[in-house]
Amino acid sequence: MTDRHVPAADSASADRSAELPYVSVEFAAFCELHEPRYRSYARVWFQEPGAAHRVVRLALHAIAAVWPTVLESPNPAAEAWQILRDTVTEQHNGTAGAAGTGGLRPDVEGDEDLAILHYVVGLATPEIADVMGGDTASITSQLRQTHRRRATDW
Structure with missing residues (x-):
């Protein structure tokens, strides 16, 4: 599994434990x-x-x-x-x-979350399954359906 996100340059990843409760x-x-x-x-x-x-x-x-x-x-x-x-x-x-x-609403439906994670964030379907708690086959199917429904809007 690859991790395609790029951490922000100013992220505090070096000292995460100091901010989160153990x-x-x-x-x-x-x-x-x-x-x-x-x-x-x-x-x-x-x-x-x-x-x-x-x-x-x-x-x-x-x-x-x-x-x-x-x-x-x-x-x-x-x-x-x-x-x-x-x-x-x-x-x-x-x-x-x-x-x-960008005019987007954060109260998007789950399918739109999938599209954001895949097309904007750049996660592969197995990564999306890990993050959202779904199975890869179902997420792949939902992404295809979302793409078909939204293709005319793009």
Whole structure:
């Protein structure tokens, strides 16, 4: 699996543990895997890297607060993704009219999230499955359907 995102030049990736609560080794591993992709996604909505970083940190703190529940869920990655999406939407709505959103709405449907992760962020379908908690075949199918529906809009 490749990781195609490029971390922001000003990202605080060197000292991640100082900002996030230590919940468990599993949570630390989860953050190492998902935080860069979450940040790449958040940069679609908050093009200022510092804002995207802060929003992702808020989401990770929210995930940490319910980590045992997330782990006990049938699909922890999907639970965490929903918390991220809720945080992005809440923060974006709180900064309505923020520059750099390109006219896009953060309250997009799941298929549009797939398209953003694939076409804008540059993740392959297996990576999207990891991030969103889906299976690769289903995501591939949804991306095809989204592409067909949206092709006339582009």
